[in-house]
Amino acid sequence: MSELDVRQLPPSERHDRIRTAFADLDPGETLTVVNDHEPTPLYRELAAEEPAFDADGYAVEREEASRFVAEFPKVEPASGPETVRLAGLDGEPHAAVFPGREPKTVRLSLDAGESVPEHTHPDRTVLFHALSGAFALRLDGEQHAVEAGEIVRFDGETAVEPTATEDAAALVVLAPTTDE
Numbered sequence: 320m321s322e323l324d325v326r327q328l329p330p331s332e333r334h335d336r337i338r339t340a341f342a343d344l345d346p347g348e349t350l351t352v353v354n355d356h357e358p359t360p361l362y363r364e365l366a367a368e369e370p371a372f373d374a375d376g377y378a379v380e381r382e383e384a385s386r387f388v389a390e391f392p393k394v395e396p397a398s399g400p401e402t403v404r405l406a407g408l409d410g411e412p413h414a415a416v417f418p419g420r421e422p423k424t425v426r427l428s429l430d431a432g433e434s435v436p437e438h439t440h441p442d443r444t445v446l447f448h449a450l451s452g453a454f455a456l457r458l459d460g461e462q463h464a465v466e467a468g469e470i471v472r473f474d475g476e477t478a479v480e481p482t483a484t485e486d487a488a489a490l491v492v493l494a495p496t497t498d499e
Contacts, residue, residue, distance in 0.1 A: 321340060321343075321344060321348065321349075321350050321351065322350075322351040322352075322353065323336065323337060323340050323350060323351070323352050323353070324352075324353040325337065325352060325353065325354055326353060326354060326355045326385070326386075333354070333361075334360075334361055334364065337350070337352055337358075337361060337391075338365075338369075341369070341371075341372070341391055341393065344393040345393070346393050346394055346395035347393070347394070347395060348392075348393055349376075349390050349391065349392040349393070350390075350391040350392075350393070351388060351389070351391075352388070352389045352390075352391060353386060353387070353388055354387050354389065355385045355386070355387070356387060357379055357381070357387050357389075358379065358387065358389050361389075362377055362379075362389070362391075363438075365391065366413050366415055366425065367413065367423065367425060367438075367440060367491075367493060368423065368440060368441075368443070368493065369423075370420055370421045370422075370423050371393045371394055372391060372392075372393065372418070373392040373393065373394040374410065374413070374414075374415040374418055375409065375410070375418055376390070376392035376394075377389070377391060377392070378390045394418055401417060401420070403416050403417065405426050405450070405488075405490070410426075411428055412427055412428050412429050412435065413425050413426070413427060414426045414428070416490070421494075421495060422492050422493060422494035422495065423443075423492070423493040424490065424491070424493070425490075425491045425493070426450075426488060426490055426491075427481065427488065427489045427490075427491055428487075428488045429454075429481070429482070429483035429486075429487055429488075430486055431452075431484065431486050431487075432482070432483065432484075433482070433483050434480060434481060434482035434483070435480065435481050436480065437457070437478050437479065437480040438478070438479060438480075439475060439476055439477065439478055439479070440475030440479075440493050441475055441476060442495060442496050443475030443493040443494060443495060443496060444472065444473075444474060444475060444493075444494045444495075445472070445473050445474070445475050445479070445491065445492070445493055445494075446470060446471075446472050446490075446492040446494070447465065447470065447471045447472075447473070447479075447481070447489055447491050448469075448470040448489055448490045448491075448492075449465045449466055449467050449468065449469050449470070449487065449488075449489050450467060450487075450488045450489055450490055451467050451486075451487055451488045452467060452483060452484075452485045452486050452487025452488065453466045453467065453483070453484045453485050453487055454466075454481050454482060454483055454484060454487055454489065455481075455482045455484050456471060456479065456480075456481050456482075457478075457479065457480040457481075457482070458471075458473055458477050458478070458479055459477050460478070464484075465489075467487075474496075475493065475496070
């Protein structure tokens with residue numbers, strides 16, 4: 320197990336330092352991060368973009384006012400077919416469908432009016448499949464209505480902000496882009 324205390328680092332350097340330390344782990348190891356706040360944004364980044372991050376094994380504990388200790392486990396990539404029942408997944412609003420596997424696949428569940436703040440998925444092609452309900456999907460500031468049964472494909476460099484216009488769920492596939 321590796322431990323990284325980032326409290327003394329400038330905030331602009333923390334995520335890169337944590338990502339580098341995580342990349343250096345072997346599968347089955349856990350990176351323990353000590354931070355001055357709960358690392359929810361980093362958790363969401365890793366859950367959406369890092370296939371070796373075991374989002375289900377993530378844990379955080381507040382030990383004192385400015386000391387949060389978070390565990391970021393790294394998993395061994397699995398092989399062979401795998402079946403998952405989406406309704407049985409834990410995690411709101413994001414649930415990793417196949418933790419540690421490519422392409423990164425996430426079930427997104429939002430209540431009506433709830434949204435995910437604008438973000439990008441660099442080096443990914445994104446498939447956003449509305450499973451139920453409806454979304455207002457803002458892509459680079461332009462709003463698109465997406466209803467159950469519809470799928471949208473876009474470049475991960477595009478700024479995305481999904482908002483549920485009614486209770487809704489989507490399957491989001493984040494496929495690595497290739498140099499071809």
